[in-house]
Amino acid sequence: MKVGLFGLLGTGNLGNDGSLTAVLAHLREEYPRARVEVFCSGPEEVTARHHVHAVPMNWNRDEYATASRLSSIVRKGLGKVVDAFRTANWVRRQDVVIVPGMGVLETTLPLRPWGWPYSLFLMSLSGKLFRTKVVFLAVGAGKVADRANRTLLVGAARLAHYRSYRDEISRDALTAMGLDTADDPVHTDLAFALPNPHPPVDHGVVGVGVMDYHGSNSDRARAAEIHRAYVTGMTEFVRRLVEDGRTVRLFVGDQVDERVARKIIDTIGAAAVSVVQTSTLDELLHEMARVETIVASRYHNVLVAVKLGKPTVGVGYAAKSDALMAGMGLAEFCQSMRDLDVDRLVKQFTVLEERASEVRSVLTRRNAEMTRRVTRQLAELSAILRGDR
Known part of the structure; x- marks a missing residue:
């Protein structure tokens, strides 16, 4: 089985990387022979930390830097074209692509449409074209005001094989933006799958x-x-x-x-x-x-x-x-x-x-209830990987 993981991973956001850790742990326990590959923003960090093959999401490694010079702007524009082919080729090689948690369908922080929304849409579109199952797993979403971001993010979600959310407000936001979410479940954040440590508490x-x-x-x-x-x-x-x-x-x-x-x-x-x-x-x-x-x-x-x-x-x-x-x-x-x-x-x-x-x-x-919810979510992921849904 060939499983791809896709997201803004390995760039220092602890929440995003925690969702990756939870899904990787599940895959290694339930599907130890699966070939897992990550398409992400920080491939070197992901490979070093998780010992899994990772591929850079963007051909232009300065994708998220401000482009002021003409050469930088031209390079960014060329990168969009190159990334379309790179993303399609990567998705084509997978049986399933998982977007593990994260607030991937929201703009609560500054976001340009030609950045993450464009990359996410390319991935979902490639999945539809090559019949690769795209799974949005316990993701976060918010109502997006600007049309360009909304079109790309909602379009990416619409093309997915499976969608689930970490909370009701995420599903409600996509419903309000015109997506049919009647069959989409709500579970909880994937971080609830991680074990709790029990060191001594420094009182006060x-x-x-x-x-x-x-x-x-x-x-x-x-x-x-x-x-x-x-x-x-x-x-x-x-x-x-x-x-x-x-x-x-x-x-x-x-x-x-x-x-x-x-x-x-x-x-x-x-x-x-x-x-x-x-x-x-x-x-x-x-x-x-x-x-x-x-x-x-x-x-x-x-x-x-x-x-x-x-x-x-x-x-x-x-x-x-x-x-x-x-x-x-x-x-x-x-x-x-x-x-x-x-x-x-x-x-x-x-x-x-x-x-x-x-x-x-x-x-x-x-917390006991959240543990039950995340267990159900991972069971649904296993059903998708087995081909039961």
Whole structure:
């Protein structure tokens, strides 16, 4: 069996790479003789970490760099043509192509149509042309405002053999954009398939997840203002924790987030604040397991926190974070990073600590349900690989 995995993988996004880890573990356990290949943005990193053959998604390795010179623009344009043939040839060689989780059908962060949406559409179209089954597995989606991105992303989903979602809001978003999702199941995020570590907990330590946030795809004109307000608010919150005698560990979910963490430390200048270095979701799970309570921004920081059963406040940038928190019984402990209210955040954190025992009990029950959901999702994947659906 020839199985391809497709996505923005190996580029430092811990959530994306965690979804890849979960699917690879399932394939190796259930189909150890399958030939697995990954078509991705960071093939060297994927090969080194997972010991699987990986192919670069783009002929132009500077695909996501800003093109200002004429030569760069011409190279990007040529790359689009070359990538159409490269993608088709790769898909043609697979029996099944899996898009493992990730927010592949949303534009909650800045996204250009000729980047990821174009690559995803090429892959789905190639699958249809060459009768390769394309599987969108527990993916995230959002309602896309601009026509070009919407056409490519919805078109890619429409051409797939199978689609499932990590939450109801993802399926509802595609329904609202005109896709028939009546037969599409909703399960949960693939990260719930990963095992939880159990290191000793450093009592009284607070984990704070931060993000290099500049607004959504429609906020480009105000990106700098939004970023500055978010960083200022999170810095003030961390300052108050330190003044209260707390030790704070800053977590990131993508390599670019570290500069925000460094800004916070430079501004506060406190020895009680440090940045936790992690390069995989497994490492993030282990490090977050060592703190007592968590305030998190990036989606997969929130997910890891609640998966570990940690009392958590979610400072999210999209509805998916609120949906996750509500699904885990923590709807009252959410707010938007776009309109961050530090006083409210302090109150939420205070109440969270007062009710920590109750929150842990709720999370234990909800995690048991999430484990059942992700098990059903992987069973459906096995049925597709066997040819039963």
